[in-house]
Amino acid sequence: MRNNRMVKIGLILALSALCALSAAARSPTPKRPIGNKVMIVGRIALKQDIARAFYAKSFGVSADAADTYLLPNKACRGSKRLNKGEAYTNVGDFFFITYTLPKDRVFRFDGCLLQFFGKKELMIGVPLRLSCPVPEGVKYLYIGTYVIDVANNDFVIRDIQARDEYDLAKEELLRRVGNRATLFRSPVSQEKDQRCKSSFFFPVDGTNGFWTTID
Amino acid sequence: MKTKIAGSRARVLASVALAALCASICLCGCVSMPPPAPSVSEGPARTPENSSVCYGIYGIESGLTYIEFAQMNTDFPPCNMQASASSMIWVTKPIVAGERYKLIKVRGRRITAYFRLNAASEVDFTVPSEPGLHYMGAHGAYEEKYGGQPVEMELVSLDAVLRMYAGTAWAPVIQKRIEELKNAK
Numbered sequence: 001m002r003n004n005r006m007v008k009i010g011l012i013l014a015l016s017a018l019c020a021l022s023a024a025a026r027s028p029t030p031k032r033p034i035g036n037k038v039m040i041v042g043r044i045a046l047k048q049d050i051a052r053a054f055y056a057k058s059f060g061v062s063a064d065a066a067d068t069y070l071l072p073n074k075a076c077r078g079s080k081r082l083n084k085g086e087a088y089t090n091v092g093d094f095f096f097i098t099y100t101l102p103k104d105r106v107f108r109f110d111g112c113l114l115q116f117f118g119k120k121e122l123m124i125g126v127p128l129r130l131s132c133p134v135p136e137g138v139k140y141l142y143i144g145t146y147v148i149d150v151a152n153n154d155f156v157i158r159d160i161q162a163r164d165e166y167d168l169a170k171e172e173l174l175r176r177v178g179n180r181a182t183l184f185r186s187p188v189s190q191e192k193d194q195r196c197k198s199s200f201f202f203p204v205d206g207t208n209g210f211w212t213t214i215d
Numbered sequence: 216m217k218t219k220i221a222g223s224r225a226r227v228l229a230s231v232a233l234a235a236l237c238a239s240i241c242l243c244g245c246v247s248m249p250p251p252a253p254s255v256s257e258g259p260a261r262t263p264e265n266s267s268v269c270y271g272i273y274g275i276e277s278g279l280t281y282i283e284f285a286q287m288n289t290d291f292p293p294c295n296m297q298a299s300a301s302s303m304i305w306v307t308k309p310i311v312a313g314e315r316y317k318l319i320k321v322r323g324r325r326i327t328a329y330f331r332l333n334a335a336s337e338v339d340f341t342v343p344s345e346p347g348l349h350y351m352g353a354h355g356a357y358e359e360k361y362g363g364q365p366v367e368m369e370l371v372s373l374d375a376v377l378r379m380y381a382g383t384a385w386a387p388v389i390q391k392r393i394e395e396l397k398n399a400k
Contacts, residue, residue, distance in 0.1 A: 053293075120329065
């Protein structure tokens with residue numbers, strides 16, 4: 001009896017530890033960028049929700065699953081090879097991602113992939129094509145909030161509106177990294193004529209998987 | 216969108232797994248999934264007079280084993296439809312005019328292809344207003360197996376439709392269509 005109880009307690013403790021580790025892996029504390037790296041802060045949101053209950057049934061997924069988005073791990077037409085347990089950002093939440101700046105210190109950013117219901121087979125590319133000069137010494141850069149207007153009948157992006165939510169972004173950043181961070185706001189321009197070339201690799205099993213691009 | 220396999224216009228996401236190996240192994244149609252019986256729909260029984268059966272050909276390496284559509288017209292009830300799929304031929308259950316089906320996923324024996332939501336696939340279709348049988352054409356990499364005339368490809372498809380709907384009110388309609396096509400040849 002006593003042994004059984006000890007086993008049960010052990011199992012509960014092990015499960016708790018696993019849950020804690022898993023939670024920690026999902027929300028790591030951002031590290032202060034060093035060298036020519038800069039942490040980009042922004043937010044991707046949907047202008048209005050899709051007909052969630054309807055599409056959950058048509059896609060055969062749970063209506064409770066959150067929409068997520070994923071950014072490339074290299075700025076300026078970079079690629080993103082996903083790892084097991086890769087952290088996604090929920091649509092509507094701020095993202096914090098560190099990139100290495102090119103020599104001209106102009107941050108260029110193709111955009112992201114948005115996955116409805118968090119499913120890789122239900123994705124759309126979100127082309128942002130941002131360009132933003134970054135002065136020397138800047139470690140934290142705010143690039144704006146981008147509100148995506150997705151048509152509810154065919155998921156085509158009708159419009160992407162930029163919003164300035166600097167104060168909110170700064171508050172969120174300081175909450176994460178402490179008062180040592182100074183969030184820089186730089187004029188961001190959009191290169192609408194260029195095609196996005198950032199790519200994402202989704203592993204399916206072992207070494208197999210598929211690539212996709214934003215545009 | 217970068218793809219490994221794709222329709223001519225559709226932006227397809229595909230696994231790169233063993234693609235070269237798969238290309239050399241022709242398993243098309245060697246093993247087929249048994250076609251599921253038409254599912255019972257809510258509301259009045261769906262007959263050839265009030266609904267449609269759509270069918271077509273989708274070519275993917277080593278045969279089509281799975282094809283999934285999502286009903287996208289919010290004026291109609293939602294529907295996740297895994298159509299019958301074998302030997303590159305897919306067949307829907309009875310569906311009603313105005314419903315719009317988007318191709319979500321196809322699977323061969325070694326490759327699964329996804330279709331980006333905001334890119335129209337050439338396989339996407341709206342159920343025509345006229346009830347009955349509707350051949351939606353051949354897409355994907357089907358030429359090696361079904362490189363014939365459209366009439367011949369539809370005839371091959373109708374064999375699969377007939378097997379699926381044998382013993383139902385659809386069987387005479389399918390037989391009639393087969394006869395029409397044979398006479399037209």
